[in-house]
Amino acid sequence: MRTRHQEIADALRAAIEREDWAPGALLPPETELAAGYHVARGTVRHALASLAAEGLISSRQGARRVVLGGRRSQSFAELRSFAEWATATGRTATGLVISTTRRPATAQDAADLRITPGSDVLAVMRLRRLDGAPVLIERTVYAGWIADTIEKIEPDADSVTERLRRDANVVFAYGRHLIDAVAAGTRDAELLGVRRGSPLLRIRRTTTNHAGRPVESSEDRYRTDAVSFVVHNALSA
Amino acid sequence: MRTRHQEIADALRAAIEREDWAPGALLPPETELAAGYHVARGTVRHALASLAAEGLISSRQGARRVVLGGRRSQSFAELRSFAEWATATGRTATGLVISTTRRPATAQDAADLRITPGSDVLAVMRLRRLDGAPVLIERTVYAGWIADTIEKIEPDADSVTERLRRDANVVFAYGRHLIDAVAAGTRDAELLGVRRGSPLLRIRRTTTNHAGRPVESSEDRYRTDAVSFVVHNALSA
DNA sequence: GGGCAGGACTTGTCCGAACAAGTGCGCCCA
DNA sequence: TGGGCGCACTTGTTCGGACAAGTCCTGCCC
Numbered sequence: 001m002r003t004r005h006q007e008i009a010d011a012l013r014a015a016i017e018r019e020d021w022a023p024g025a026l027l028p029p030e031t032e033l034a035a036g037y038h039v040a041r042g043t044v045r046h047a048l049a050s051l052a053a054e055g056l057i058s059s060r061q062g063a064r065r066v067v068l069g070g071r072r073s074q075s076f077a078e079l080r081s082f083a084e085w086a087t088a089t090g091r092t093a094t095g096l097v098i099s100t101t102r103r104p105a106t107a108q109d110a111a112d113l114r115i116t117p118g119s120d121v122l123a124v125m126r127l128r129r130l131d132g133a134p135v136l137i138e139r140t141v142y143a144g145w146i147a148d149t150i151e152k153i154e155p156d157a158d159s160v161t162e163r164l165r166r167d168a169n170v171v172f173a174y175g176r177h178l179i180d181a182v183a184a185g186t187r188d189a190e191l192l193g194v195r196r197g198s199p200l201l202r203i204r205r206t207t208t209n210h211a212g213r214p215v216e217s218s219e220d221r222y223r224t225d226a227v228s229f230v231v232h233n234a235l236s237a
Numbered sequence: 238m239r240t241r242h243q244e245i246a247d248a249l250r251a252a253i254e255r256e257d258w259a260p261g262a263l264l265p266p267e268t269e270l271a272a273g274y275h276v277a278r279g280t281v282r283h284a285l286a287s288l289a290a291e292g293l294i295s296s297r298q299g300a301r302r303v304v305l306g307g308r309r310s311q312s313f314a315e316l317r318s319f320a321e322w323a324t325a326t327g328r329t330a331t332g333l334v335i336s337t338t339r340r341p342a343t344a345q346d347a348a349d350l351r352i353t354p355g356s357d358v359l360a361v362m363r364l365r366r367l368d369g370a371p372v373l374i375e376r377t378v379y380a381g382w383i384a385d386t387i388e389k390i391e392p393d394a395d396s397v398t399e400r401l402r403r404d405a406n407v408v409f410a411y412g413r414h415l416i417d418a419v420a421a422g423t424r425d426a427e428l429l430g431v432r433r434g435s436p437l438l439r440i441r442r443t444t445t446n447h448a449g450r451p452v453e454s455s456e457d458r459y460r461t462d463a464v465s466f467v468v469h470n471a472l473s474a
Numbered sequence: 475g476g477g478c479a480g481g482a483c484t485t486g487t488c489c490g491a492a493c494a495a496g497t498g499c500g501c502c503c504a
Numbered sequence: 505t506g507g508g509c510g511c512a513c514t515t516g517t518t519c520g521g522a523c524a525a526g527t528c529c530t531g532c533c534c
Contacts, residue, residue, distance in 0.1 A: 003486080003487065003488090004487075004488075005487075005488085023351065023449060024351075024448070024449055024450065029513080029514055029515085030514075030515070031514085039488075039489085040488060040489045040490065041489095041490090042487090042488065042489075042490085043487080043488060043489085045515085045516090046487085046488090053290070055411065055413065058410065058411060058447055058448070058449050059515080059516095060410075060447050060496085060497085060515080061494095061495060061496050061497080061514080061515050061516050062495070062496030062497035062498085062513085062514060062515060062516085063447065063496075063497055063498080063514070063515075064497090064513090064514065064515085065514095065515085066447070066448050066449040067449065068411055068445060068449040069351070069413060069443065069445065069449065069451070076313070076468045076470060077470075077473075078470065078471070078472065078473040079470040079471055079472045079473075114260065114261075114306070171472065172472065173295065173297075173471065173472045174292060174295065174305055174469075174470065174471050174472070175469070175470035175471075176292065176306060176467065176468075176469055176470070177467065177468040177469075177470065178465055178466070178467050179416060179438070179465060179466045179467070179468065180438055180461040180464075180465040180466075181418035181419075181436040181437060181438040181439075181461045182418075182436055182461070183434075183435070183436045197420075197434055198420070199418040199419055199420045199436035199437065200418060200436065201416070201417055201418040201438075202418075206306065208305060208306065210295055210297050210300065210303070211261070211295070211303050212260060212261055212295055212303040212304065212305040212306065213261065214306070224417040224418045224419070227417075228415055228416060228417040229415070229416045229417075230413065230414065230415050230416070231313045231413075231414040231416065231468060232411070232412070232413055232414075233313060233314075233315065233316040233411065233412035233413070233414065234315070234316055234410065234411050234412075235315065235316045235408065235409065235410045235411070236314075236315040236316075240516080240517060240518090241517075241518075242517075242518085266483080266484055266485085267484075267485070268484085276518075276519085277518060277519045277520060277521095278519095278520085279517090279518065279519070279520085280517080280518060280519080282485085282486090283517085283518090296485080296486095297485075297526085297527085298484080298485050298486050298524095298525060298526050298527080299483085299484060299485060299486085299525070299526030299527035299528080300484070300485075300526075300527055300528080301483090301484065301485085301527090302484095302485085
C-alpha cells in the first residue's frame with residue numbers, strides 16, 4: 001500500500017506529464033488540493049516537495065506553484081544501477097566481465113572505500129552493452145568483505161546490483177558521482193568501438209550501503225553518443 | 238533571521254564537517270535532538286531532511302541515521318552561477334565576451350526557450366577564466382525579452398547573473414543540465430589553450446526564472462583538468 | 475550454536491491548528 | 505498616467521499529538 005502523499009505525488013506527476021497543466025501554468029493552492037484529496041495540508045505539501053525536488057514544479061513563498069519545463073529524461077535524482085536504468089528506459093542491458101583481479105588496496109582504494117591500505121580488494125573490469133551496442137566500460141573496485149559474493153556471480157550477469165540484493169542482502173543506498181571527461185585509451189577504444197582519443201564521459205562513483213559503509217568504487221567511461229545525463233537544480237539561497 | 242530548522246541544519250552540518258561525528262557514526266534520535274534544541278520533532282525532521290538531500294546523512298525508517306562520507310566538493314545540489322561558484326571556492330572568476338549576435342531563433346532555440354521559431358534571440362559567446370586560466374567556453378542564447386538588458390552589460394563583467402538580478406530583477410531560479418563529453422574544436426582548443434581533439438566536458442543548460450519561464454539556454458564546454466562536478470544520490474524506491 | 479519470536483526503540487505518516495512572511499493585484503491619489 | 509499603499513491570497517514555519525512501520529537487540533528454545 002502506497003502512502004497517501006506518494007499517491008498524490010504520482011497523480012500530480014501524471015497530470016503534469018499528460019500536460020493537463022501546460023508548462024508555465026499555475027497549480028491549485030495547497031488548501032484546494034488538500035480539500036480535493038481529503039487530506040491535511042501537510043500531506044499535500046509533502047507530495048509537492050517531491051515534485052519540486054524532481055524539478056517538475058517551482059516553489060516560492062507567497063507565490064502560486066508553477067509547472068516547469070517539459071519531459072524528464074534519465075535524471076540523477078535517484079540512484080539506479082545501469083541495468084535498472086536501461087529497463088526503465090525500455091532498453092536491454094547486458095554485461096560482460098573482461099577481467100577480475102584480487103589485489104591489495106592502493107592508497108586511493110583505501111580512501112574511497114574507507115578501508116586500510118593493503119587490505120584485500122577485488123578489481124573487476126566490465127563492458128556493458130545497451131541493446132547490444134557497447135556503451136560503457138566499468139572499472140570497479142569492491143571492498144574485501146563483499147569480494148567473495150561478487151566472485152560467485154556469473155560473469156555474464158546482467159545486473160550485479162540485483163544479484164547482490166537477492167543473494168547477499170546488500171543494498172546500494174547512496175552514491176557520490178564525480179563527473180569529467182577523458183580521451184579514450186587504446187583499450188577503451190577497442191572495447192567501445194570508437195576511435196582512440198574520442199571523448200568519453202567519465203564518472204567516478206562511490207556507492208555505500210544504508211549504514212554509509214562504502215561497498216564499491218568505480219570508474220565508468222561512457223560513449224557520449226549513446227548516453228547522457230540530466231541534473232535538475234534549484235536556487236536555494 | 239534564519240528559521241529554526243535552518244539553524245539546526247547548519248549546526249548539524251558544521252558538526253559533521255568538524256567530524257564531531259565520524260563517518261559511520263550514529264546521529265542521536267530525533268526526539269533527543271528535538272529536546273536538545275527545544276523544538277518540536279517536525280522541526281528537527283525538516284533540518285535532517287536537508288542534510289539527507291545533500292547526501293550528508295542516511296535516512297531509513299526504523300534505523301538510526303548514519304553520517305555518510307566525508308567533505309563536500311562543488312556539488313550540483315544548488316544552482317549557482319560560474320562567478321558565485323568561483324567565489325565560494327575561494328577563486329576569482331573573470332569573463333570575456335568573444336562575440337555577440339542578434340539572430341532569429343532556430344527550431345532548437347525555440348524548443349529550449351519555449352518561444353516561437355524565428356523570433357529575436359541574442360547569442361553570446363564568452364570565455365571564462367578561473368584565477369586567470371581559461372577553463373570554460375559559454376555559448377549562450379538569451380530569449381528576446383531579456384536581450385536588451387544583456388547588451389547593456391559591459392563585455393568584461395565578471396558575473397552576468399549578478400548584474401541581471403541587480404539591474405533587471407531577473408533571477409535564475411531553476412536549471413536543467415544535460416551532461417556529456419565532446420572533443421575540442423579548433424576554435425575551442427585555441428581559446429582554452431588545449432590541443433585540438435582534447436576531451437571537454439559539455440553541459441547543455443537551460444535556466445528559468447521563478448515562474449518557469451526560460452531565460453537562457455547555454456552550451457558550456459569545460460577544461461576537465463581544471464573543473465569537475467559532483468552529484469549526490471540516494472535510492473528512493 | 476543457530477534460528478526464531480518478542481519487544482524496545484526509532485523513523486515515517488498524517489492530522490489540525492495557528493501564525494509569519496512573501497506575492498501580486500487593484501485601487502487611490504498625485 | 506504612473507507610482508505607491510494596502511489587502512487578500514498563498515506558501516513557509518512550527519507546534520503537539522497519535523499511530524504505523526521498520527530495525528535491531530535480547531533471550532528463549534530446540
